[in-house]
Amino acid sequence: MRLASPTWLWAARDMLRHPSEAILTALALISVIVVAAVPMLLSHGLSNTAQRLLDSGPSLVVRKLAAGHWLPMPVEDGVKAAESVTGVLSAVPRIWGVVGGPESVTTVMGVSESDVQTLKRFSDLTKSPARGEAFIGPGVLSASSNGDKVEELLLLNGQKELSVKVGKIFSGKNSMVVHDIILLHESDARKLLGLEKGFSSDLAIHVFHEQEADAIIPDLLDAFPWPVAITTKQDTLKIYTASGDRRAGLIYLALIPSLLGLALIVTAGYRGTRSRFYEAGLLKSLGWTSQDIVGFFMCKAALIAFPSVSLGITLAYALVYWPAVSWPAYLFFGWQNNPPGLYLNSSGSFGILIQVSAGILVPYLAANLWPAIKNATADPHVLLQAEGKM
Amino acid sequence: MERVQCVNVSLIISLSGHAEKSIIHRVKAEFNAGQMSLITGVTGAGKSTLLHILAGIIRPTEGEVIVDDQKVSRWMAYHRDRWRKKVGIIFQQPHLLNDLTVFENVCLPLIPQKMPMQTIRKKAFHALDCLGLSHMAGERVTALSGGERQQISIARAIVSGPELILADEPTAHQDMENVTRLMDVFEHHKRKNTVVIVASHDPRIVESRRFNACFNIENGTLEKVQ
Numbered sequence: 001m002r003l004a005s006p007t008w009l010w011a012a013r014d015m016l017r018h019p020s021e022a023i024l025t026a027l028a029l030i031s032v033i034v035v036a037a038v039p040m041l042l043s044h045g046l047s048n049t050a051q052r053l054l055d056s057g058p059s060l061v062v063r064k065l066a067a068g069h070w071l072p073m074p075v076e077d078g079v080k081a082a083e084s085v086t087g088v089l090s091a092v093p094r095i096w097g098v099v100g101g102p103e104s105v106t107t108v109m110g111v112s113e114s115d116v117q118t119l120k121r122f123s124d125l126t127k128s129p130a131r132g133e134a135f136i137g138p139g140v141l142s143a144s145s146n147g148d149k150v151e152e153l154l155l156l157n158g159q160k161e162l163s164v165k166v167g168k169i170f171s172g173k174n175s176m177v178v179h180d181i182i183l184l185h186e187s188d189a190r191k192l193l194g195l196e197k198g199f200s201s202d203l204a205i206h207v208f209h210e211q212e213a214d215a216i217i218p219d220l221l222d223a224f225p226w227p228v229a230i231t232t233k234q235d236t237l238k239i240y241t242a243s244g245d246r247r248a249g250l251i252y253l254a255l256i257p258s259l260l261g262l263a264l265i266v267t268a269g270y271r272g273t274r275s276r277f278y279e280a281g282l283l284k285s286l287g288w289t290s291q292d293i294v295g296f297f298m299c300k301a302a303l304i305a306f307p308s309v310s311l312g313i314t315l316a317y318a319l320v321y322w323p324a325v326s327w328p329a330y331l332f333f334g335w336q337n338n339p340p341g342l343y344l345n346s347s348g349s350f351g352i353l354i355q356v357s358a359g360i361l362v363p364y365l366a367a368n369l370w371p372a373i374k375n376a377t378a379d380p381h382v383l384l385q386a387e388g389k390m
Numbered sequence: 391m392e393r394v395q396c397v398n399v400s401l402i403i404s405l406s407g408h409a410e411k412s413i414i415h416r417v418k419a420e421f422n423a424g425q426m427s428l429i430t431g432v433t434g435a436g437k438s439t440l441l442h443i444l445a446g447i448i449r450p451t452e453g454e455v456i457v458d459d460q461k462v463s464r465w466m467a468y469h470r471d472r473w474r475k476k477v478g479i480i481f482q483q484p485h486l487l488n489d490l491t492v493f494e495n496v497c498l499p500l501i502p503q504k505m506p507m508q509t510i511r512k513k514a515f516h517a518l519d520c521l522g523l524s525h526m527a528g529e530r531v532t533a534l535s536g537g538e539r540q541q542i543s544i545a546r547a548i549v550s551g552p553e554l555i556l557a558d559e560p561t562a563h564q565d566m567e568n569v570t571r572l573m574d575v576f577e578h579h580k581r582k583n584t585v586v587i588v589a590s591h592d593p594r595i596v597e598s599r600r601f602n603a604c605f606n607i608e609n610g611t612l613e614k615v616q
Contacts, residue, residue, distance in 0.1 A: 006501045006510060017489050282485055283498065285447055287550060289471035292502035377467065380474075381448045384485075 007292070011299035021272065026308040028265050029360060033312025034319070035258040037356040041320040044352055045344035052345050054233050058092070058204035059213040061236075062220065065227040072199035081223045082205055087216045089208050093200030095186060097193040100157035106140055108156065108182045110189025124170065125178075131185045133167035139180035141169075156182070159194025262360060266367040273297050274371035281375075281383025290376035297372035298365070305364050312360075313353045321346045391476065391553040392458050394421045394444060394585055396612075399453035399463070401439060413439050415610040416453065421603070423553075426576055426586040430596055430615075431607035437589035438482055440607065441556045444587065445479045446470040475503075478552030482559045484543040486531045492518070492542050493527040499550045517549040520575050521568075537563035544572060548579065555579055557588045561595055569594050576600075 015022040062082065064071040075093045082091035095110030111128045129135050134154050156162045170178045184192065195201065205220075207213050210233075217230050280293050288296075319327075321344055375383065401414040414436050421427050431437050442448040444455060446462060455463040462473050478499070486495045496517055500510045518524040521541050531539060544560055555576065561569045569592075576586050577600060588595065596604075604616035 005504070006507055009507060010501045013494070279487065282487070284471070284474065285445065285479055285481075285485075286499040286546065287475040287477065288499075288502050289475070290467065291471075296502075379447075379449070381442060384447075 007296055008299050008303070011296055011303055014296075014300055015303060022304055025265060025268065025304050028261060029305060029308035029364065030312040030315065032258045032261040032265065033309055033356060033360055034316045035254050035261070036359070037313060037316035037353060038319055039254060040352050040356065041316060041349050042344075044348060045320055045346060048345035048347060050237055054237050057233065057236075059207040059210055059233055060205040060217070060220070061231045062091075062203040062205060062224070063201070063229050063231075064224075065229050070201075071226075072195050073201065073203055075198055075200050077225065078200070078203050081225065082203055082220065085216055085219045085223050087207050087209065087212055088220075089206045092204045092206075094202055094204050095189045095193065095195060096201050097158065097189075099192060101140060101182065102154055103141065106180055106182055108158070108184055108189055108192060110186040110193075111135075111183045112186045125183075129167055129183055129185050129188075131188060132164055133185065134164040134188075135168040135170065135183040136166055137170050137178045137181045140182060154182070156192055158192040160191055162188060162192045164188060262363060266363050269301065269364055269367040270371050273301075273368045274374065277375050277378070277383045280378070281380040281385075284376075284380035285384065290373075293376035294369070294372045297368055297375075301365055301368035305361055309357045309361055313357055316356075317346075317349065317353065320344065321349070391583075391585060392423050394554060394587075395419070395454075395456040396440075396444070397454045397456060399440075399443060399450045399455060401436075401443065401448065401610075402451045413610050414443065414450065417607075417610075417612040419605060419612055419614070421585050421587055423583045423585050424580055425602035426580050426588065426600060427603040427605065428595065428601040429587065429589040429605045429607055429612070430591050431589075432591065435607045436610040437591075437607055438558050440612070441479070441558050441587065441589055444554070445477045445556050446473045447479075475550075476553040478547035478550065478555045480540075480544050480547045480555075480557040480560050482562070484531075484536075484539040486539055486542055486546075488530075488532050490531065491527065492523065492529050492531055492534070495531055495542055496527075496545045496549050498546060503550065513549055513551075514545075517545040520548065520578075521545050521571060535563070537565070537568065540564065541568065541572075544575070548575065551582075552584065554585045555587070557586070557590075559590050559592070560588060561590060561592045566594065569598075573598055573600050 062073070062078070064073045064078070073093065079091045079093065082088050097108055098105050099108050100106075113128050116125055116128050125135065134156075136154070152165055154164050154166055156164065164184060189195070190197065193201070207216060213232055214234075217232070220230055221228065276297075283293055283296075284290075396417045396419045399414055399417040400412065402410050402412050404410055417440060429437050429440065439448065443450050443463070446455075446465075450463050453463070454461045457473070462470070465473065487498075493514055496514045497510055500513060503510075505513075515524055515527065518527055521544060523538075523541055523545060526534070526538070531542060534542070540560065540563055544557070547555060547557070557576070560572055564572065573595070576588065580586050588601070590596070601616070603614065606613050606615050
């Protein structure tokens with residue numbers, strides 16, 4: 001059936017006979033699609049994004065343990081022990097820690113020139129901070145995103161107190177990785193965190209085969225001459241997504257009204273088509289076949305449903321993936337100030353959109369098809385008489 | 391189509407309880423192509439019901455409607471659908487869709503016929519022209535008088551060039567000029583080898599002497615009078 005065929009045109013004309021009904025149905029379909037698709041897309045996008053971020057991180061992280069707390073990791077012995085294990089590609093010492101910031105506790109990272117390449121993937125960093133200088137994320141100072149003047153000096157409280165000059169504030173366009181982080185010169189970070197030369201916070205270990213990371217943990221535990229705690233990428237991913245999943249579970253409650261909405265649309269669609277029995281009888285008397293009548297009602301249903309579903313999934317996609325949305329950060333991470341624009345990984349979202357579309361379209365079209373068939377297959381005499389017009 | 395025959399066609403309806411009522415009783419008649427037939431009878435005699443049976447809208451309880459040696463009345467729904475495509479019916483009540491325009495109502499039988507909109511438009515205007523109605527093509531049917539509405543339903547019945555025209559009281563609410571025009575339209579279709587059957591008790595039609603065959607129906611029994 002060609003799109004410009006008289007049946008399609010007639011179906012479009014028929015919609016205009018009851019425009020408010022068509023508009024309300026379309027709006028209801030769009031709403032139901034958005035309500036159903038957004039939590040699914042968001043949950044999927046966050047999980048994908050977390051996976052992507054972790055993919056670029058180390059396979060394993062090793063920290064030195066003492067009774068109940070962390071200890072600085074001796075770099076030379078640590079690297080030697082890690083690299084003695086078969087399957088380990090490299091072991092990189094990292095300097096970082098949590099300190100008291102100007103507004104709340106914040107993460108500090110010591111950066112050398114060699115780290116700049118890695119951080120370039122997540123930010124517009126071009127060089128490492130100089131001594132006495134700090135590069136800060138937009139979430140460190142709420143004032144920075146409000147356009148107010150930022151304090152030039154930043155007072156940080158770690159093992160020691162350190163005052164640094166703000167050399168750069170990352171813009172909101174950077175990844176959430178640098179949202180609430182302070183980058184310092186390596187020596188400043190050591191001073192602040194109380195790490196002496198030759199010690200690091202932990203070791204980032206890259207393995208030859210990512211899937212073997214779990215298998216070499218016992219060897220690593222044996223290789224280190226002191227107790228260590230080893231975190232895998234999967235452990236981190238679980239922590240990353242656990243809070244998201246909890247909130248996603250709550251968002252799925254939104255599916256209840258969307259299901260109720262769908263039930264109403266389906267009922268209205270069924271009743272709307274069924275109530276046209278007189279017209280069906282008249283059309284049959286005028287030479288329309290049962291097939292013509294079913295085709296006409298389905299064309300009309302399709303003219304409402306397909307644009308609505310297309311608009312609904314476009315809207316849902318834009319709400320979740322439009323660069324760069326910030327509401328998921330409010331919702332999922334509870335960031336009240338300067339939430340970063342999340343650049344979510346949209347791969348696989350097409351499948352979700354197809355699932356949601358089918359979940360809405362199939363019941364709606366079926367709700368129109370069934371009464372259309374009932375009308376079309378009845379005797380025209382019965383249909384006309386039912387209206388009391390014959 | 392050569393001829394439409396009724397062979398012992400009866401219609402009996404069930405009333406409340408076990409009672410039954412015979413609406414049409416063993417009707418035997420033959421309506422030939424290129425002829426105009428008139429069925430007269432008082433109100434309630436069964437004229438409309440007989441036309442509906444011929445149109446495939448009602449199935450007879452007994453007997454057959456035979457068209458070119460095929461038993462139409464026994465056909466499956468699918469085939470009766472196709473039979474109705476060949477029929478142009480004018481109901482006693484106009485049965486127009488009130489929220490459509492005159493033109494749109496006339497187009498209705500053509501919509502599923504897989505022809506371009508341009509052709510549909512041309513045919514619809516031609517049908518309206520035949521009855522002198524093209525000037526009101528854009529008007530809503532609710533704004534029209536009873537007579538005009540009936541004329542629209544006549545235009546709708548002839549628009550697809552049917553092989554059988556069934557007209558039930560087509561001249562109700564019509565003035566003499568329109569009656570003459572309508573009879574001319576039927577004559578025109580008759581000359582194109584269409585079977586035309588008119589049910590009416592309008593004396594202007596009965597006395598027009600334009601019919602090849604006249605029947606009278608009384609209490610469901612059809613009798614040929616001419």
